[in-house]
Amino acid sequence: MYVKIAVLLTACASWPVLAAVDASQAARLGQDLTPLGAERAGNADGTIPAWTGGVTPPASYQPGMHHPDPFADDAPLYRVDKNNLAEHAARLPEGLAALLERYPDFHLRVFPTRRSAAAPQRIYEATRANAQSAELIANGNGIQGAAAGIPFPLPQNGMEAIWNHVLHYKGDQTHMINHQAVVIGGRANYIKRDRHVYYVYNREGMEQGDLNNTLLYYKYRVTAPAKLAGTSLVVQDPMDQVLTTRKAWRYSPGDRRVRRLPSLAYDSVQPDTSGLATADVVDSFNGAPDRYDWQLLGKREMLMPYNSYAVHQQGIPYDDIVLPRTLNPELLRYELHRVWVVEATLRTGFTHPYAKRRFYLDEDSWQILAVDLFDDGGQLIGLQESHPISYYEVPMFNSTLETLYHLKDGNYFVDGLDNGEPMYDFGVRLSPHDFSPQALRRGAN
Template identity: 80%
Template sequence: MYRKFGILLLAACASQAQAKVDDLQAVRLGQDLTPLGAERAGNAAGTIPAWTGGVQPPAGYEVGMHHLDPYAADAELYRVDQSNVGQYAALLPDGLRALVERYPDFHLRVFPTRRSANNPQRIYDATRLNAVNAELIANGNGIQGAFAGIPFPIPQDGMEVIWNHVLHYKGDQTHFINNQAVVINGSPTYIKRDREVYYVYNREGMTQADLDNTSLYYKYRVTAPAKLSGTALVVQDPLDQVLAVRKAWRYSPADRRVRRLPSLAYDSLQPDTSGLATADVVDSFNGAPDRYEWKLVAKREMLVPYNSYAVHQQGIAYDTIVGRRTLNPELLRYELHRVWIVDATLRKGFSHPYDKRRFYVDEDSWSILAVDLFDEKGELIGLQESHPISYYDVPMFNSTVETLYHLKDDNYFVDGLDNNEPMYDFGVRLGPRDFSPAALRRGGN
């Protein structure tokens, strides 16, 4: 079956006349393919199991708790460190291999593969409709014929895979408090932010007519440290960001004013990250894809972050998680999974610190799990990792912690630290009016 799937993939890549697939292919969703388009079967070696519907909440879990680890009893299979990294080189993203080779105290703890990703049934139903209706428009900068669900569950090119990641289900709305860390010369600086997201594309009851070229609304307010407290940001994100640019406003408590930001996209720097993170690395990649050429390389079995419940648990001190050069490897979990590999190469006429990116996209959830980052000389200069869990109370699959390692200077950036904060509220009442410049001003008073 795997060979048959590979033939279909190659045939699809050879002809990109239309993005949607026919009913003969779409009927495979929920049969030999999962409802989101992954291969349902395990691999021939038995090291990747079949997908059987994803994880269910473990005994003792109650909504509002930090998510209990359903796989806490799993035994570590093996470790990848400097002594044996060459043996596993073919299974590692280039950046992850470089991390192991660079730091003697960093290693990968590899555990049995658990295909935990799942979504609500309505997302599966919408994905089935999208398969035969969704198309890329505006040179790939927008989509039509899709609302809710994965737009391209049987992808034909790299840009479709990236759209699947951008639009994969993350809940309808969320209120959460977490921390980011800027680690320079081995010393972390923490910033706590109170954040809200209102998703449009995947909302329950959404129709194509209701989308109005809107993807999501996002807002945060800094609550610590004191010198930044009260600083706030609101973002209105369109689906097609070439047709309508992302709008962002920032509130400064120093002068109690709201200002429109000229740009918060592509290679513009994220506020409060000491220059370590560009705007488009949030959620591994976001925004318009128009500045890159996208190529679907292959689907491969790789060692990637997965089921990262250990680093998600309540009460862990942030200094225990955030090490001098990397996250604490004893709190990280890696598994063997099939991932889509997509290369993005910067188009001529544009500039960006990352001239080329290689994305590793989970087949089960369409989440980007790792990204190799290269400069204009083709030199590997960075690694992004997303350490995901299944938020089984929603249900959805998304990162709990994200990292961006700078391999030239040993500095790195971490986002998502929430171990000592209340757990995410996925039922919070929000609406578009909560994400206006006026709402930003009210929140700052």
């Protein structure tokens, strides 16, 4: 059942400005609450342990490696499949239960719960400061009084909780080479992309007055297959995307021109995804929250993808991961975790394939771990999952793979396959100047 919380609010057109928490509540961070606002203690029956600061990397780990599994000696506690689904359904997202019901070979390996999420000390300190100053503005489409850390570690409503996910720490900058897979009719087609991200909100030394309504900069260049090689994209992402529209430009090697995209937000289709992924499903949810009403339903103990090191390891062939209907269940790990449940309902006057979304946010990191997707008739039509690990060298807790399953036709989309590539470089030297239309054109030459 849902845990009672102090306030249950729904976003509306005249969003009220809520007072930040007082000093006594903020003082709980790092005490009975973790520095990011989770319950430090375990649950009553001991199936969820206390948070003790994250995870210690294996002795064999060196920066630059694919991250070895610190829990490789764990044995599964039990298996969930179609045969015992009724026994476990109350702890599963509806979309995950639907996958188990549809595909008899799909199953969950449930392991001991390991609360491995951690962030740099400066993020903890910024989070505590934000707790007493952050507030929603512009009908919840922006925030003020926050920088670097989680803005609302003690959320009072659904929109605050979703902002915590959007702004949770993902590093200062990243260079990554990985693949995405479009799986249609059981056949996977792969696209390899060379990607760079420059984060503004979370940067070291960032203060509230320095943000200038900027969240991040992003670009990629397709390097395979040959027919798409050279196709490039650059995005400039504001925080308040109603006040300032997201800007995106795309370079096509066919006509050797850089063109401004009219829209790359909300329900517009992501380029190179064969129509399987909308713009706002990247990182489980991104962009302006203004088209939905957001309700915070409290916390639940749920079986979630977690500590997904097995599917992250170097050298695994992609076809061994991406099976015709689902990811390979023998490479996935599920654990029991407390998650915040946030339900988003499409507001009157707007259209989107997903008229309702139910998000499950990890209490320890604010990473969205799963999303149930419903159409305008209330029918369950999709499931998103994020399979996270701890990136020791940063440190941060973030997804290594993201999936979006279409439950009507059985097709699905995967992003983040990096098993055959060098590990991400979190120390790459970047600046905002690397993310302009001019830079896109230079990189194409």
